[in-house]
Amino acid sequence: MKYLIVASLLMIFYFGCSIENQDGKTNSENANFVFVDSTLITNDEFGESVKLGRALMLHTSELIGPEGNMGKYLGNKMNCSNCHQEAGTKPFAFNLMRAHQRYPQYRPRENKVLSLADRINNCIERPHLGKPLPYDSKEMIAFLSYFKWINSFVQKLDSFPGEKNLKLEFPKIPADSRIGAQLYLNKCSSCHGENGEGVMHESNRFYVYPPLWGKNAYQAGSSMHRITIMASWLKANMPHLIAKYNQPVLTDKEALDIAAFINNDSLHPRTVPIKVDYPNIKTKPFDYGIGPFADTFSLFQHKFGPFEPIIAFKRNQSN
Ligand code: HEC
Ligand code: HEC
Structure with a gap:
């Protein structure tokens, strides 16, 4: 595949700022962020599919949303990039650059092996409340082409910075949605x-600031x-645009308290999918x-914490 060789040759690494830990002290090592330059997408047929895939990540609602x-x-007007920011290439934002090489994979939620298309x-079904794309549709092939292309930038790396989100320290007390409400x-x-x-954007086709709860979230x-x-x-x-991975605005506890507030179902009920998850409850x-x-x-502790005792219990069980 010619595009792969060209893409790997042109792979650009640039040196980001040094990583600061929570006390604001600077670590000695630099983070080598992988920069995906979308102008490198080729102009051949495969490239056209990659470009469409990228557009679907960024403008999901306008292309395959309710209108x-x-x-x-989709059943709602959110975009994939609202969560997988910068079309799945932003570090520490549910980065998707490894997805292509991680599937097919066993998934406990369905208790079966899923392909990347699945x-x-x-x-698409959740969080977007949508109906599945046919496997041979132009849109599905475009998503898959795009994931293969962004994967070519990291496929040979053992790991890369921001592949996973930041790790949090969990407090010994439950996350508090009342404190979260104030924050x-x-x-x-x-x-929001x-x-x-x-x-909502004035066109009524996508959000300027996406919803966090309610029937459209x-x-x-x-x-x-x-x-x-x-x-x-x-x-x-x-x-948005203020917090950075190395300059967070929220402490770990604040982030958990706000997430508890947003995700508290007694305050903010959501659509519940009919599908049964985790057939093997273990x-x-x-x-x-x-x-x-x-x-x-x-149920309360599973939802709001403290999480460490549950993590320790699960660890002991699997040993
Ligand atoms: C509301 C936020 C949100 C939206 C919108 C969203 N996702 Fe996700 N997606 C997630 C989260 C959270 C995960 C799980 C990440 C984890 O477990 O670390 C995920 C996981 C994935 C994965 C699996 C990654 C892996 O390596 O296992 C793929 C692929 C994916 N999303 C694609 C999409 C696509 C395509 C869209 C748009 C149609 C989309 N997502 C929209 C939040 C979202
Ligand atoms: C300056 C405006 C702004 C502020 C302030 C802001 N956000 Fe966002 N938020 C956004 C935008 C824009 C996006 C979509 C990001 C994208 O598409 O790249 C977003 C996306 C999100 C998402 C994922 C998408 C979704 O709808 O589920 C969550 C969750 C979220 N914000 C929570 C928060 C929380 C919690 C705070 C406060 C700590 C906050 N935001 C503050 C603008 C903002």
Whole structure:
């Protein structure tokens, strides 16, 4: 594949700022961020499919949303890039550059081996409340082409900075949605709205600021609905354009408290998918908020923490 060789030859690494730890002290090593330059996408047929895939990541709602130009697949008007920022290439933001080489993979949520196309359809069904893209559709092939192309930048690396979100330290007390509510009003509501409703673009086809709860936001059972998963993303990325992975605005505890507020189902009910998750309940993640569980920790503790005792229990069980 000629494009792969060209892409790897032109692969650009640039030196980002040095990593600061939570006390603001600078570590000695530099982070080598992988920069994906979309102008390198070739102008041949494969390149056209990659370009469409990138456009689908960035402008999902306009292309395949409820009023999409190409087809009507999504149930809401969010874009993939609202979470997988910069079309899945931003470090510490649910980065997708490894996805192509990670699948097919066993997934406990479905209790079966999924292809990357299945996994893409998972995100289309939830958080986007959509109907799956046909496997041979132009759109699905475009997503797959794009994931293969961004993978070519990192395929041979053992790891790369920002491949995973920031790791948080979990407090010994549960995440507190009352504290989160106050923080939300001060730091988030100016864009996402007091009722988490977001701000719709005047065209009514996509959001300027995406919604965080309500019937237009992601559903229960989406990964973003798990408090630790959301908090690890918030710390590096929100408030938008202010927080940076090495200059977070929120402390770990604040990020968890806000995620607890946003994801508190008694305050903010969400659409619940009909599908049954984790047929083998032993494989449920420690902070999955929907029972039954294969342990005696309460539903509350699974949802809000403290998480360490559950993590330790699961670790002991698997030894
Ligand atoms: C509301 C936020 C959100 C939106 C919107 C979203 N995703 Fe995701 N996606 C996630 C989270 C969270 C994960 C799980 C990440 C983890 O477990 O670390 C994920 C995982 C994935 C994965 C699996 C990655 C891997 O290596 O296992 C793929 C592929 C993916 N998403 C594609 C998409 C596509 C394509 C869209 C748009 C159609 C989309 N996502 C929209 C939040 C979102
Ligand atoms: C300056 C405006 C602004 C502020 C302030 C802000 N956000 Fe965001 N937020 C955005 C934008 C824009 C996006 C979409 C990012 C993208 O598409 O790259 C987003 C995306 C999100 C998402 C993922 C998408 C979704 O709708 O689920 C979450 C969760 C989120 N923000 C939470 C927060 C929280 C919590 C705070 C406060 C700590 C906050 N934001 C502050 C603008 C903002």
